[in-house]
Amino acid sequence: MKRLEKGEQMGKKLFTVMIVATMAAAAAGCETTGEHTKRGAIGGGALGAVAGGVIGHQMGRGIEGALIGGTVGALSGAAIGSSIDAKRSKEEILASGEKLGISDVIVLAGSGMTDDAIIDKIARTRSVYNLSVEEIDALKKQGVSNRVINYMMGTVGK
Structure with missing residues (x-):
């Protein structure tokens, strides 16, 4: 087996660090992604890359x-x-001043909360959504009304 020169070793280490940093930045940049999801992706990616x-x-x-470990870990x-x-309760969501994730909106809609109350909570928390077609379908399948979904889609430019 050929020994790598010190410069080659540093280059490979830098490459690995850049891949992990890119994955972390991508996970952190998603506005509709929940906080635990972001932390899990970053931590899992880092641990997976090292392992x-x-x-x-x-x-x-x-x-x-x-690369494989980082991807699987993330x-x-x-x-x-x-x-x-997704396991946050309605009470936790309402008590929190944090921005609402998609899973939070699903929980609120599933709890029987009115559209007006959900829209008010989205507005008060200044939540912003850039919904994909898949996310819109998931919201509909989980019983979120078209009125709430349309409001969520209108937050992109705010």
Whole structure:
């Protein structure tokens, strides 16, 4: 097995760090993503990249291991964080002054809260949504009214 020059090692480490940083920035940049989802993606991506890099290094494929580990870790962490975000109760959502995530709107709509009350909470928290077609479909399937969805879509330019 060929030994890497010190410059090549630094280049590979920098590349790995850049990949993890890019994943973290992408996760943090989503306005409709819940806080636990963001933290899970960032933490899982970092831990996965380190673990994958160490394991991959044993086989001479540290960068590939870091990339695979980082990706799997970020996806797993985001999934776990998303389930935590979705479990917020109506009372926690209403008591909080935080911006509402999509899962929060679903919880409020599912609790029987009126459209006016949900829209008022979205407005008061200055929540902004850039909804994808998939997110709109998910909102509809979860019983969120077209009126609330239309209001959410109108927050993009605010």
